[in-house]
Amino acid sequence: MKYEAINFQDKFGRFSDHWAPRVIAQLNDYQFKLVKIRGDFVWHEHADTDEAFLVLAGEMRIEFRDGQVDLGPGEMFVVPRGVEHKPSAREECQVLLIEPRGVVNTGEAGGALTALNDVWV
Numbered sequence: 001m002k003y004e005a006i007n008f009q010d011k012f013g014r015f016s017d018h019w020a021p022r023v024i025a026q027l028n029d030y031q032f033k034l035v036k037i038r039g040d041f042v043w044h045e046h047a048d049t050d051e052a053f054l055v056l057a058g059e060m061r062i063e064f065r066d067g068q069v070d071l072g073p074g075e076m077f078v079v080p081r082g083v084e085h086k087p088s089a090r091e092e093c094q095v096l097l098i099e100p101r102g103v104v105n106t107g108e109a110g111g112a113l114t115a116l117n118d119v120w121v
Contacts, residue, residue: 008034008056012094014121019113021097021105022121033097034121037089044107045084051099052078058093062086 006024011034015022019041021033037060053062054076062069062077063086069077079085106114 008094008096011121012036018092019105020115020119022119024121026101029100030098031101033099035095035097036092037087037095038092040088041086042106042109042111042113043084043086044105044109045082046079046099046103046107047082049100049103050078050081051103052076052097053087054096054098056094056096058089058091060087060089060093060095063088 008024011022011024016036018036018038021035023031023033025032034056053060053071055071055073057073059070059072062071062079065084071077102117104114104117
């Protein structure tokens with residue numbers, strides 16, 4: 001086994017597309033994914049799981065039908081399962097997502113921003 005730290009900036013440097021999470025580690029059935037976001041995502045929900053957003057660089061907003069939360073570097077928010085939400089960022093934002101393996105990024109909403117699963121970087 002190779003023992004090596006995971007360097008977020010090195011991993012972010014290996015891709016440039018937005019809204020396409022890349023897996024960097026797995027802990028039991030949970031994956032840690034890096035994603036670059038910019039602009040508006042789609043309204044969606046995850047019926048079976050919570051979703052954690054940890055901002056590493058930049059700023060983002062998560063809108064809900066009844067409010068919003070703004071996040072900056074070093075801040076985290078967990079969207080509860082079944083809660084409809086829409087992430088967005090005016091400028092590029094680097095985020096660590098923590099969610100179970102196999103979660104579709106757009107939930108049941110689908111569409112052009114649906115990313116492939118289990119893409120490792």
